[in-house]
Amino acid sequence: MMELGLSLGDTPKPFGFMEKTHEVSRNKGLGFCMGLSIGPSVPEEVVDVHERREEEDEEEDDHDEEKQTSAANTDEAKKTSVVDCGKRSSSADPPIQLDLLPNTPVSRNQLPSFLPFPWTSDNGSSEAGSSGQMVRGFDVNKFPLVEEPEDGAALSSSPNNSAASSFQMDFCIYSSGGNKRDFESGGMGNEIEAERASSRVSDEDENGCTRKKLRLSKEQSAYLEESFKEHNTLNPKQKLALAKQLNLRPRQVEVWFQNRRARTKLKQTEVDCEYLKRCCETLTEENRRLHKELQELRALKTSNPFYMQLPATTLTMCPSCERVATTTNSNASGSGAATTTTNISDPTSTATGFSLTRPRFFPFSQNQNQQPTSSSSRDQIGKHVEKSS
DNA sequence: TAATGTTGCAGGGTTACGTCA
DNA sequence: AATGACGTAACCCTGCAACAT
Numbered sequence: 001m002m003e004l005g006l007s008l009g010d011t012p013k014p015f016g017f018m019e020k021t022h023e024v025s026r027n028k029g030l031g032f033c034m035g036l037s038i039g040p041s042v043p044e045e046v047v048d049v050h051e052r053r054e055e056e057d058e059e060e061d062d063h064d065e066e067k068q069t070s071a072a073n074t075d076e077a078k079k080t081s082v083v084d085c086g087k088r089s090s091s092a093d094p095p096i097q098l099d100l101l102p103n104t105p106v107s108r109n110q111l112p113s114f115l116p117f118p119w120t121s122d123n124g125s126s127e128a129g130s131s132g133q134m135v136r137g138f139d140v141n142k143f144p145l146v147e148e149p150e151d152g153a154a155l156s157s158s159p160n161n162s163a164a165s166s167f168q169m170d171f172c173i174y175s176s177g178g179n180k181r182d183f184e185s186g187g188m189g190n191e192i193e194a195e196r197a198s199s200r201v202s203d204e205d206e207n208g209c210t211r212k213k214l215r216l217s218k219e220q221s222a223y224l225e226e227s228f229k230e231h232n233t234l235n236p237k238q239k240l241a242l243a244k245q246l247n248l249r250p251r252q253v254e255v256w257f258q259n260r261r262a263r264t265k266l267k268q269t270e271v272d273c274e275y276l277k278r279c280c281e282t283l284t285e286e287n288r289r290l291h292k293e294l295q296e297l298r299a300l301k302t303s304n305p306f307y308m309q310l311p312a313t314t315l316t317m318c319p320s321c322e323r324v325a326t327t328t329n330s331n332a333s334g335s336g337a338a339t340t341t342t343n344i345s346d347p348t349s350t351a352t353g354f355s356l357t358r359p360r361f362f363p364f365s366q367n368q369n370q371q372p373t374s375s376s377s378r379d380q381i382g383k384h385v386e387k388s389s
Numbered sequence: 390t391a392a393t394g395t396t397g398c399a400g401g402g403t404t405a406c407g408t409c410a
Numbered sequence: 411a412a413t414g415a416c417g418t419a420a421c422c423c424t425g426c427a428a429c430a431t
Contacts, residue, residue: 214406214407214419214420215406215407215408215418215419216418216419233398233399236397251420252419252420254398255419255420255421256418256419257399258398258399258400258420259418259419259420261399261400262400262401262402263417263418265400265401
């Protein structure tokens with residue numbers, strides 16, 4: 001339980017960001033016990049898609065096997081990892097905006113629509129149509145190989161669109177070596193072999209094959225980004241399907257998602273820190289104001305002794321039902337038993353152990369007759385937390 | 390049934406590379 | 411041309427959960 005502060009002033013202006021926070025706090029609570037909460041949880045649509053994805057994995061896997069035989073071929077995968085973006089205006093596509101807010105709808109038309117996801121129902125339901133789209137978007141068989149100098153030069157003319165993505169690394173993948181946990185048994189075919197091989201890259205310092213940083217193309221990044229918005233984690237089938245579609249190694253897809261999650265978390269942490277900083281500043285200012293009001297009230301009490309004989313209004317927070325009860329004390333001077341009337345006014349309040357006494361007449365307040373209302377009382381109470389200490 | 394080993398995965402941290410001002 | 415900042419792909423390590431023995 002956290003003690004609540006004593007507010008003698010009128011209702012200050014509400015804080016917009018606290019209003020917004022209430023919605024967020026329903027999902028994942030962090031921060032103050034007043035429901036002051038930050039941080040998005042997993043959006044519902046993400047969960048839905050993820051669950052739907054689980055159901056569709058089986059049939060999509062069959063589709064992938066039919067559609068992506070060339071990408072599964074390791075020889076082909078070694079030769080090229082570029083995607084066919086030439087038929088789409090890649091440079092005209094707007095950059096993908098990172099959306100950290102869970103309830104913010106993501107406009108699908110912000111993103112390049114050249115490819116359906118292998119796990120979406122659209123793609124899974126109509127194999128022919130999706131397959132055709134896929135061919136238009138990422139037909140690796142049509143694309144010139146990177147090794148060929150003239151074509152490769154044309155591809156990577158733009159520094160930002162380094163379409164010759166993974167050739168340098170792929171060049172030394174399949175030579176030798178092994179990794180600590182990559183000796184699992186089970187014949188899953190070429191894809192697993194490719195993934196195993198991709199895991200060995202770190203060990204390939206001999207033969208002059210050091211770790212080479214590879215920039216993904218815009219199309220690959222955009223597709224991965226869109227995929228990440230659908231679900232921020234991958235199961236093996238999703239990983240393989242994405243790798244096939246983008247002509248990347250599954251390890252690359254896996255790493256990209258790991259890094260993407262890390263970036264999201266880092267960004268969210270920054271947002272949270274900024275928010276908490278603003279909260280702290282707001283509370284500090286409110287505390288300062290309340291102290292000032294308290295001093296003024298005490299000064300007024302000493303200078304005008306009749307002032308405190310006015311009936312006072314008490315707001316009491318019911319710990320059980322978490323509602324604010326308005327209590328009118330007919331004898332605030334303390335000379336007799338007080339008769340009280342109670343009105344439950346705020347069904348949304350969550351504070352506990354809250355009680356404040358406020359004179360009906362408040363000479364230095366701006367809104368003298370304003371009572372804490374249901375829309376803002378919780379915020380008011382929340383802002384009074386830890387101020388009285 | 391508990392203990393132990395294996396495997397896969399996610400997260401945190403780090404490194405190294407590519408890009409840009 | 412050199413350089414530092416920044417973004418990010420790739421990696422390493424660790425912990426955890428699921429599973430098998």
